[in-house]
Amino acid sequence: MAFSAGDNTGGPMAEINVTPLVDVMLVLLIIFMITTPLMQNKTQVELPRADLKKKDEAKLKATPIQLAVKEDGSLFWNDEPITKDILESRLSSAAQLQPQPPLNLRGDRTTKMRTINEITKIAQAQGMLDIGYVATKPKK
Secondary structure, eight states, X not given: OOBOSSOSSOOBOSSOOOHHHHHHHHHHHHHHHHHTGGGSOOSOOOOOOOOOOOOOHHHHOOOOEEEEEOTTOOEEETTEEEOHHHHXXXXXXXXXXXXXXXXXXXXXXXXXXXXXXXXXXXXXXXXXXXXXXXXXXXXX
């Protein structure tokens, strides 16, 4: 604490001594400057190289398969009515294509989730990897 030397008031000085604050800040700055380079990873790993060449996307994209399911369980493959047996054979042949086309599953609003789940399991069992569920956006 600092006291005034020549003043007759006898009270403490109203000025703040910032020298200790500056000393502490410089010590912290030096500590951070020393420890920051040490925080890098010590284990050297050779990361894989990314192939950034753009491929012809039109050639690689397959036309999506539209599969519609009505409330009564009837199936439509690209608007063509089919049965579950035909569905399994078509899905297995579509799963073999390169690139594999995505499957867009459209269910009626009143279709039971059990039916949609059953169709999804059939598609996964046949090897379909990209299964999407189509819905409409709610109007604002």
